[in-house]
Amino acid sequence: MTASPQPASGPGRRAVVAAAGAAGLAAALTACGGSDDDASGSSVDSGPTGGPSDDGPSGAGSDGGAAAGAEPLASTADIPEGGGKVFADREVVVTQPTAGEFKAFSATCTHQGCAVKSIADGVINCPCHNSNFSIADGSVKSGPATKPLPAVEITVSGDSITLA
Numbered sequence: 001m002t003a004s005p006q007p008a009s010g011p012g013r014r015a016v017v018a019a020a021g022a023a024g025l026a027a028a029l030t031a032c033g034g035s036d037d038d039a040s041g042s043s044v045d046s047g048p049t050g051g052p053s054d055d056g057p058s059g060a061g062s063d064g065g066a067a068a069g070a071e072p073l074a075s076t077a078d079i080p081e082g083g084g085k086v087f088a089d090r091e092v093v094v095t096q097p098t099a100g101e102f103k104a105f106s107a108t109c110t111h112q113g114c115a116v117k118s119i120a121d122g123v124i125n126c127p128c129h130n131s132n133f134s135i136a137d138g139s140v141k142s143g144p145a146t147k148p149l150p151a152v153e154i155t156v157s158g159d160s161i162t163l164a
């Protein structure tokens with residue numbers, strides 16, 4: 001009996017290498033995702049900063065009309081003046097720089113995609129590399145981030161805040 005010139009059946013070398021590369025890429029993306037699996041609507045509150053800030057235009061979306069059928073994100077009473085609240089499950093942070101002025105920003109740090117975790121002393125804090133962003137306009141207060149947090153559209157109707 002002579003040996004067959006055909007290799008034994010099974011996955012080829014290219015298929016094995018491609019599968020290993022895909023698995024490694026998936027693991028890397030999962031590790032750098034910056035989302036929290038324990039985000040069950042929990043958030044981090046912060047208190048007032050000592051003085052109101054007047055950076056930028058007044059609150060985003062405070063025109064009074066809530067989006068039809070939209071689930072409220074928070075009550076205006078939930079957002080401390082001079083501070084804010086991180087909604088990890090919705091990947092948004094809502095702030096109240098001055099009384100009655102509500103702003104919303106992405107809760108994803110522009111440096112390396114970590115989730116911001118807290119608000120203190122008028123800044124939104126990222127725990128990964130200590131970038132800090134203004135509660136008034138999302139601008140960088142200290143790096144290593146170089147880009148501001150993107151604004152997120154919200155609607156304030158009565159005492160209810162919803163994503164627009």
